Amino acid sequence: MLTKIWVPLALGIVLLSSALNFREWIARKKVIITYIKEHKLSAFILVLLIGLYVISVSIFYNFTLDAAYYVANVATSVETDMMNVYDPFTGAWQDHYEMRYFFATYQMQDAVVCQFTGIPALIYTKTIMSITIIILTNMVYLLIAGELFKDSDKKEIKTVIMMAMIFVVNMTFITIYTSSLFLMTRTYEGKAIIGNLALVSLFYFFIRMNDDNLKLRPWIIIFILCFGSATISSSANMLIPVELTILFLPMIIGKKQWKSLPGYVLCVIPGLAFSLIYILYVKGYFVWYTFPK
Amino acid sequence: MQGLSVFEKGLGYLSECISYYTGSCAYLVLYLVALIYICIYGSKREKEIFVPCSVFLILTVYNPVVPVILDHIFDVNSEYYRFFWITPVVILLPYTATVLIMGAKDIKQRTVLSVLILLICFCSGRFVYADGFKVAENIYKMPDELIEISNIIHLDCATEYPKVFLEYEYNMQMRQYDPKMLLTIDREDYLYAVSNPYTEEMLKDDDHPQYRLLAALTRNQHVEEEDFLEALEMSKTEYVVVNKSHPLINYLKIAGLKTVAKTGEHVIFKYNIKEPYEFELVDYSVVY
Numbered sequence: 259m260l261t262k263i264w265v266p267l268a269l270g271i272v273l274l275s276s277a278l279n280f281r282e283w284i285a286r287k288k289v290i291i292t293y294i295k296e297h298k299l300s301a302f303i304l305v306l307l308i309g310l311y312v313i314s315v316s317i318f319y320n321f322t323l324d325a326a327y328y329v330a331n332v333a334t335s336v337e338t339d340m341m342n343v344y345d346p347f348t349g350a351w352q353d354h355y356e357m358r359y360f361f362a363t364y365q366m367q368d369a370v371v372c373q374f375t376g377i378p379a380l381i382y383t384k385t386i387m388s389i390t391i392i393i394l395t396n397m398v399y400l401l402i403a404g405e406l407f408k409d410s411d412k413k414e415i416k417t418v419i420m421m422a423m424i425f426v427v428n429m430t431f432i433t434i435y436t437s438s439l440f441l442m443t444r445t446y447e448g449k450a451i452i453g454n455l456a457l458v459s460l461f462y463f464f465i466r467m468n469d470d471n472l473k474l475r476p477w478i479i480i481f482i483l484c485f486g487s488a489t490i491s492s493s494a495n496m497l498i499p500v501e502l503t504i505l506f507l508p509m510i511i512g513k514k515q516w517k518s519l520p521g522y523v524l525c526v527i528p529g530l531a532f533s534l535i536y537i538l539y540v541k542g543y544f545v546w547y548t549f550p551k
Numbered sequence: 552m553q554g555l556s557v558f559e560k561g562l563g564y565l566s567e568c569i570s571y572y573t574g575s576c577a578y579l580v581l582y583l584v585a586l587i588y589i590c591i592y593g594s595k596r597e598k599e600i601f602v603p604c605s606v607f608l609i610l611t612v613y614n615p616v617v618p619v620i621l622d623h624i625f626d627v628n629s630e631y632y633r634f635f636w637i638t639p640v641v642i643l644l645p646y647t648a649t650v651l652i653m654g655a656k657d658i659k660q661r662t663v664l665s666v667l668i669l670l671i672c673f674c675s676g677r678f679v680y681a682d683g684f685k686v687a688e689n690i691y692k693m694p695d696e697l698i699e700i701s702n703i704i705h706l707d708c709a710t711e712y713p714k715v716f717l718e719y720e721y722n723m724q725m726r727q728y729d730p731k732m733l734l735t736i737d738r739e740d741y742l743y744a745v746s747n748p749y750t751e752e753m754l755k756d757d758d759h760p761q762y763r764l765l766a767a768l769t770r771n772q773h774v775e776e777e778d779f780l781e782a783l784e785m786s787k788t789e790y791v792v793v794n795k796s797h798p799l800i801n802y803l804k805i806a807g808l809k810t811v812a813k814t815g816e817h818v819i820f821k822y823n824i825k826e827p828y829e830f831e832l833v834d835y836s837v838v839y
Contacts, residue, residue: 314679319687326723326738330730337730338832346726349712349733351833380691380727399641406600406646416649419665423645426669430676433574435552437636442679453636461639468599493633501637504611508603537625549838 260341260366261373293414300418307425308396311442314429315388320443325384328365328447333379335369342366343548355546357539361532364448364490388445395441395455398462399424405465448491456487456494457501464505467518477521481528488528492536499529552629557622564631565615572632577675582640585647601643608638693728696814697721701729703812703819704790712830715790716764716783718797718817719745733830735761735788744769754778760785771798776806783822791820 276283294301330346338344342359345352359365372382403417403424410416431438437453444450463480466472472479484502487494502525510518538544552571557564573579589601611617612634621627648668655661688695700721704713714733717725719741725732736744744765749772753762760782766772767779768791774782779802783791791808793800795818804810808820 317686318680319685319692321720321724323723323738323742325727330726333727333730340832340835343833345737347734347737349726349730349830378691378728379730380693384692385690402642403646407649412653416653419652420645420649423648423668423672424641426672427578427641427644427676429679430672431576431578431640432677432679432681433572433576435572435574435632435635436576438641439679449633453633457636458642461642464604465600469596493630496630497633497637500612500634504604504607504637508607509599512599512603533625540625549833549835 261370264370265374297414300414303418304400304421307421308393310425311392311396311428312389314442315392315445316385322444324444324447329379329383331359331365332368332372332383335366336372336379339373341369351548353547353549355548357536357546358492360546361489361495361535362448362492364451383446391445391451391455392441395458396421398455398458402458402462402465405462405469449493452487452491452494452497456483456490457497459483460498460501460505464509467506468509477518477524480521481525484525485528488532492532495529495533495536497529499526499533502526552632556628557618557631558628561619562615564618565613568618568631569613569635572635575677578640578644579635579638581644581671581675582638585643588647588651589643601639604639612637691728693724694721696816697724697728699814700792700817700819701725701732703814704732704792705729707811707819707821708789710827710829713789714787714830715792716768716788717792718794719769721792735786736765740765741769748772757785764788764791767802768793768797768799776802780806780822784825787824787828789822789824791822792817793820794818 327346331342334344334346334349335341342355343352344350368379368383368387371377372379375382377386399421400417403420404413406420407413407416428438428441432442433439437450437457440447440450441454460480460483463472463476463483467476480502484494484498487498502522506518506522509515510522552568555564555567555571560567569579586601586605589597593601618627618631621631652661652664652668655664687693689698691698704715712731712733714735715725716735722734722736722741723738726734740761748770749762749766753759754766754772754774756762763774763778763782764786767774782788790811791803793803795813795816797818800818803820808822811819811821813819
């Protein structure tokens with residue numbers, strides 16, 4: 259049933275976005291084509307770098323314990339046509355929902371797409387979404403590099419060098435705990451999206467707000483990012499409020515932008531609310547059963 | 552972080568956590584160096600972007616008191632390291648490197664500086680494929696043999712959802728590929744079995760018959776054949792898949808398990824359950 263609701267809704271949003279942003283997209287397309295024509299080598303290097311990331315996440319085999327939960331959860335949800343009711347590790351029925359994963363709906367979103375398209379969970383999570391996340395993350399890196407070098411000469415060359423250096427850091431800042439490892443080998447997990455795409459996106463918006471060039475409803479954009487993150491992985495509930503605080507609070511205080519305080523508070527709320535619910539669950543204040551009791 | 556406890560380490564937790572996090576990588580040190588460079592030579596805008604957030608990070612995430620306080624609210628032992636992800640290493644280091652390279656006088660200096668920075672990066676870090684890499688055998692990124700085992704069991708089994716005992720790696724992978732396969736052992740039980748022996752009391756625990764299976768097949772502890780078969784019966788395990796070189800192959804045969812098939816590296820055994828049961832999905836239309 260969720261698939262039947264979700265698909266028309268997603269299609270509706272895409273169509274609405276297309277209708278509202280069509281002209282902007284056409285304008286951006288022209289800018290990109292012009293950039294490629296004028297900076298062929300830079301464009302080639304950028305495509306090459308992203309291509310190397312894509313090859314890295316799509317063709318290599320790696321064994322991780324967490325996939326036994328996350329990917330199996332997608333496969334189990336598609337097979338049973340239910341969400342979080344069966345234990346992904348064993349397939350056994352669960353009488354209650356595990357709240358740690360209840361609001362982390364990334365796997366359920368994957369399951370919905372798998373059910374709708376018929377694509378096997380393993381191919382969708384470990385290849386299609388991994389590539390998607392890699393490309394999106396690199397797009398944000400590119401935006402950040404563009405912002406950081408926006409007023410400098412040789413902007414294109416600097417952007418390419420920075421992108422190459424980011425590639426080197428992501429390929430070599432590797433222990434089993436770093437966000438770069440999650441990006442390169444565990445991109446099917448929601449926390450890999452939070453640790454890379456979401457945190458980096460927030461940093462991008464911070465740069466824009468610091469420069470005061472994010473004029474159009476900035477806090478609404480950031481709220482959508484924060485709320486969206488909180489629904490992807492429970493790691494977002496601790497990381498996003500902290501990142502918001504360390505980035506935006508000094509900016510608000512330093513620039514005396516007191517009018518921004520409500521926006522900041524609004525963005526912190528989703529993560530804190532989900533954290534509070536989880537703490538109450540862990541402390542035993544409530545249990546949500548998978549059937550009426 | 553497994554094995555690292557805020558309660559045990561107290562204020563020392565943070566430094567150990569950082570040590571686990573960075574391993575042999577020196578990127579956090581390089582981040583500090585880059586930050587100092589920005590503090591000294593950076594423009595007002597660069598300082599606004601990178602310095603206040605880093606100071607706040609040092610005061611909060613990198614403050615040894617914070618994990619101790621947080622641990623009173625919820626368990627942060629295994630997840631505190633994720634706060635380190637907030638440190639914009641992947642932005643500040645490449646940015647500073649780019650500024651340094653482009654700030655050099657001529658192409659010769661730029662080349663030398665680029666090579667030097669790359670060397671520092673490679674020496675300060677650990678390459679993602681330092682241990683080698685393996686190209687996936689198929690589009691599912693699962694071993695071909697696992698897929699073969701899944702097919703054999705489904706062909707042999709009369710029910711839609713067979714229940715199986717698998718060795719560690721396949722146990723963690725099977726349900727990603729085949730959610731119709733029910734597994735006797737969950738992840739936590741396996742993780743326990745990898746590093747802990749089973750006591751006599753555990754082996755007699757009828758509420759957890761899987762302990763006997765793990766004791767025998769994973770830890771090579773002695774379990775009477777009768778008790779082993781009883782554990783298979785109680786856990787409704789119909790198939791046991793072990794490596795061809797497993798020391799208990801004969802034990803399984805003597806216990807009465809039938810060989811269903813052999814694949815490249817594995818043998819698939821079948822146990823005929825005395826009281827078969829059909830696993831069915833819960834019909835929620837009855838309760839809702």
